Amino acid sequence: MKGRYILDSAALFKIGIVDPELAYTTQENVDEVIVEYEKALVLKYIREGRLIIKEPDDDHYKKALKVADPKLSSADIKTLALAVEINEKDNVPVVTDDYSLQNALSRLGIRFMPLKTNGIRKTYKWTYRCEWCGSYFHDELKECPKCGGPIRRVVFPVKHRK
Numbered sequence: 610m611k612g613r614y615i616l617d618s619a620a621l622f623k624i625g626i627v628d629p630e631l632a633y634t635t636q637e638n639v640d641e642v643i644v645e646y647e648k649a650l651v652l653k654y655i656r657e658g659r660l661i662i663k664e665p666d667d668d669h670y671k672k673a674l675k676v677a678d679p680k681l682s683s684a685d686i687k688t689l690a691l692a693v694e695i696n697e698k699d700n701v702p703v704v705t706d707d708y709s710l711q712n713a714l715s716r717l718g719i720r721f722m723p724l725k726t727n728g729i730r731k732t733y734k735w736t737y738r739c740e741w742c743g744s745y746f747h748d749e750l751k752e753c754p755k756c757g758g759p760i761r762r763v764v765f766p767v768k769h770r771k
């Protein structure tokens with residue numbers, strides 16, 4: 610898979626399928642990989658310089674904590690913090706199937722890609738839409754300013770940039 614990615618622990622378990630050109634993850638995610646075959650593959654990628662272990666700093670960790678819901682593990686929050694840090698200067702999507710993590714990323718405007726066993730082809734973006742009048746908004750509002758209706762997040766696939 611061409612391109613650079615940030616990987617959560619579940620994406621690390623399938624790093625052979627993700628096959629990144631260059632990927633970033635945290636030590637805690639690497640520690641979660643305990644199956645021997647997968648661990649060996651992860652260590653091989655680290656040796657080859659295709660997988661970079663990077664820890665988020667405290668400021669970004671605090672920023673991640675603010676948007677994280679209680680379902681997120683500390684490993685997920687660190688992944689989120691790493692994504693915040695990297696995406697301040699760069700545009701690197703996070704590969705994750707974790708809905709809570711995806712939701713937190715979308716709140717921060719960071720791209721994510723679900724991991725499917727048949728390979729990753731799509732990137733997702735999102736917008737917010739009023740359920741009553743159908744107006745679209747960039748921000749997640751409590752209610753529609755036009756009609757007071759409930760706002761829902763709408764996720765849609767976009768073509769992956771090469």
Ligand SMILES: [Zn+2]
Pocket residue numbers: 739740741742743744753754755756757758
């Ligand atoms: Zn409305």
